[in-house]
Amino acid sequence: MATRTASHLTGAAPVLTAHAIRRSFGPTVVLAGVGLSIARGEVVALLGGSGSGKSTLLRILAGLDGEATGETVVHGTAAVVFQEHRLLPWKRVAANVGLGLSGPDTAGRIERALAEVGLAERHRAWPAELSGGQAQRVAVARALVREPDLLLLDEPFGALDALTRLRMQVLLRRLRAEHGFAALLVTHDVEEALLLADRILLLDDCRIAADLPVDLPPTRTPDDPGFGALRRLLLDRLGVPTT
Amino acid sequence: MSRTPLLETPPEVVAEAAPEARRPRPSRRWWRLVSPVALVLGWELAARTGLLAPEKLPAPSDVLATGWRLSRDGTLAVHLVDSLTRAGAGLLIGGVLALVLGTVAGLLRLGDDLVDPPVQMARMLPHLGLVPLLIIWVGIGESLKISLVALGAFFPVYFNTYAGIRDIDERLVEAARVCGLGQAARLRHVVLPGALPSLFLGLRLAIGAAWLSLVVGEQVNAQTGIGFLMMEAREFSQTDVVVLGLLVYALLGLISDLALRVAERRMLTWRRGLRAT
Numbered sequence: 001m002a003t004r005t006a007s008h009l010t011g012a013a014p015v016l017t018a019h020a021i022r023r024s025f026g027p028t029v030v031l032a033g034v035g036l037s038i039a040r041g042e043v044v045a046l047l048g049g050s051g052s053g054k055s056t057l058l059r060i061l062a063g064l065d066g067e068a069t070g071e072t073v074v075h076g077t078a079a080v081v082f083q084e085h086r087l088l089p090w091k092r093v094a095a096n097v098g099l100g101l102s103g104p105d106t107a108g109r110i111e112r113a114l115a116e117v118g119l120a121e122r123h124r125a126w127p128a129e130l131s132g133g134q135a136q137r138v139a140v141a142r143a144l145v146r147e148p149d150l151l152l153l154d155e156p157f158g159a160l161d162a163l164t165r166l167r168m169q170v171l172l173r174r175l176r177a178e179h180g181f182a183a184l185l186v187t188h189d190v191e192e193a194l195l196l197a198d199r200i201l202l203l204d205d206c207r208i209a210a211d212l213p214v215d216l217p218p219t220r221t222p223d224d225p226g227f228g229a230l231r232r233l234l235l236d237r238l239g240v241p242t243t
Numbered sequence: 244m245s246r247t248p249l250l251e252t253p254p255e256v257v258a259e260a261a262p263e264a265r266r267p268r269p270s271r272r273w274w275r276l277v278s279p280v281a282l283v284l285g286w287e288l289a290a291r292t293g294l295l296a297p298e299k300l301p302a303p304s305d306v307l308a309t310g311w312r313l314s315r316d317g318t319l320a321v322h323l324v325d326s327l328t329r330a331g332a333g334l335l336i337g338g339v340l341a342l343v344l345g346t347v348a349g350l351l352r353l354g355d356d357l358v359d360p361p362v363q364m365a366r367m368l369p370h371l372g373l374v375p376l377l378i379i380w381v382g383i384g385e386s387l388k389i390s391l392v393a394l395g396a397f398f399p400v401y402f403n404t405y406a407g408i409r410d411i412d413e414r415l416v417e418a419a420r421v422c423g424l425g426q427a428a429r430l431r432h433v434v435l436p437g438a439l440p441s442l443f444l445g446l447r448l449a450i451g452a453a454w455l456s457l458v459v460g461e462q463v464n465a466q467t468g469i470g471f472l473m474m475e476a477r478e479f480s481q482t483d484v485v486v487l488g489l490l491v492y493a494l495l496g497l498i499s500d501l502a503l504r505v506a507e508r509r510m511l512t513w514r515r516g517l518r519a520t
Contacts, residue, residue, distance in 0.1 A: 080421040088432065088433060089514075090511075090513045099419065142422065
């Protein structure tokens with residue numbers, strides 16, 4: 001049984017540290033002693049091929065897997081955005097964003113969170129009336145309204161079309177600049193990882209196979225010098241031929 | 244009627260298709276009334292011309308006249324209230340019991356193991372076939388009728404509660420958990436609303452089963468109720484009252500179904516959005 005501790009964020013301590021995370025499904029080992037640490041305000045992308053266990057790792061870090069072993073410490077609050085929006089179909093958009101929210105001025109906080117993802121006027125809509133991109137933006141607002149120190153993103157744009165995905169990446173970058181949250185972004189999209197992350201972890205063979213800093217300017221494009229080289233390097237490590 | 248707004252709308256390409264599709268609909272709907280009305284008229288005609296013997300099947304107008312007479316002297320109301328009381332009590336007992344057991348079996352693994360097998364076995368018994376045994380157990384009084392209704396209502400509510408809870412998307416429960424909802428809050432915000440469509444279906448089937456049970460139950464040594472009214476009328480060959488009783492049963496079923504549909508539409512507004520897209 002994995003221990004997962006949550007405490008208040010103090011000083012420069014990392015938002016998340018994990019040690020010796022192990023998980024197997026029957027005889028198949030998926031994670032064989034994974035450790036990682038995320039600093040305050042740092043965006044880390046977790047890259048890996050399909051079936052490499054990156055979503056499993058994120059679920060463990062989110063405290064959603066009772067059968068993993070290892071130790072996870074989260075300093076501060078964490079919020080999760082899944083690949084599917086997972087909005088409750090029987091609650092209107094605003095109620096979905098405010099799910100489980102307590103404290104003063106919840107209505108105002110919900111309104112501001114929806115405005116930040118550009119859906120302020122849709123607060124009375126049912127989730128079924130939204131497009132895929134809109135629903136995912138509501139899911140982002142639902143995470144954002146909790147003012148998390150750490151955002152756990154499980155292929156959050158994986159189910160969206162290419163154009164919507166690009167818009168969501170821009171949105172996430174803007175929100176991160178405004179709020180300064182740390183994030184762990186699970187993705188199989190090398191370009192997405194390079195566009196959004198400060199550091200890239202490569203999950204391969206049940207372990208963290210590489211830990212690469214991304215030395216690119218904060219507002220980067222695929223045309224930046226160095227982008228192509230990093231992209232080729234990562235694809236090479238993932239076993240994808242680039243020539 | 245529908246042509247006037249068509250002329251007023253600006254000549255848009257989109258505006259043309261919609262009325263075109265809508266126009267045949269009202270006429271189609273009227274068509275569905277033709278055969279029932281023809282049947283009733285034919286029945287009336289056959290009774291009036293003596294083709295149907297009045298002791299076999301009286302004219303619909305005679306049945307309505309009898310209904311009017313019995314409602315004016317209060318007889319119908321007395322029997323109706325008694326029947327409704329039995330149905331209500333039985334539904335309440337059977338429904339609540341089924342709701343509790345269905346929830347326990349749906350939510351808890353232990354509950355599933357303990358509760359579900361006996362219920363599945365009991366389901367195979369046609370509950371109306373239990374009348375002789377029930378007479379031995381609870382006698383032929385009021386408790387027999389209520390037990391029968393409760394038994395009839397139990398199974399549909401139980402199975403639909405169980406299925407409704409089991410069919411809830413586990414991923415939604417998980418999402419509620421990461422939003423900080425505790426067990427009680429998850430039950431209230433995820434499980435209950437998620438199972439509600441299924442619960443409504445169960446309730447509708449239960450009400451149908453309740454009326455059916457009532458028809459059978461009230462033919463065993465009843466002193467009041469619509470069923471009694473019909474049995475007594477049969478002894479005196481008052482066929483009009485027998486047919487009236489049938490009509491009342493049918494109306495009760497129709498009204499309860501309609502009421503439930505309205506409640507369903509109000510409480511499940513979110514599904515309309517689902518259907519629209």
